[in-house]
Amino acid sequence: MPDPLKRLVQRHALRKHASTVPTGILPLDRIRRAVVYIDASTQAVGVLSDQVREFFAGRGIELRILSPQPQDLNWYGRMRRPGRNAGPDEAEDLFISLAAPDSFASAFAAVSSPARFKVGRVQLPGGTYDLVIKDRRDVCESAIIVFKTMTQLLNQIQ
Secondary structure, X not given: OOOHHHHHHHHHHHHHOOOOOOOOOOOHHHOOEEEEEOOOOOOOHHHHHHHHHHHHHOOOOEEEEEOXXXXXXXXXXXXXXXOOOOOOOOOOOEEEEOOOOOOHHHXXXXXXXXXXXXXXXXXXXXXXXXXEOOOOOOOOOOHHHHHHHHHHHHHHOO
8 A cells, every 4th residue: 555645745846846738639630748757667668768769750749758766756756857847939849758657756747747739648637638548458558569569540630
């Protein structure tokens, strides 16, 4: 069972740092900057990172990959240095989470992101994500398969 104090602090952090930027589905041609969160414990994280870079580079989209190691997280699971102090002209347009559903660091990054379009694997309370790609029932899909599905859908958005 999770530590009740930790859960309380996590809920408070999500409320306190929630982005107020309105979000919605955007076509790829309106996206200039993207942030992709990849859980460092993901199998084949190097292969996945390469696929992510290739996809965005091929479309001329500036990319930042967040993949914090356990030592990069504070005691309640938030990234120590989120590095998200970008001004309004430098904020990302797209945020993608490829992390496992139970990742608080990913949830915090998504909720606090100023991105105008957010894509994830499991909807967070408050409807953070504009597009959710769920794993098939009773099967935990690999992040590589989920990213491939996401890219297919992103390519279809006009």
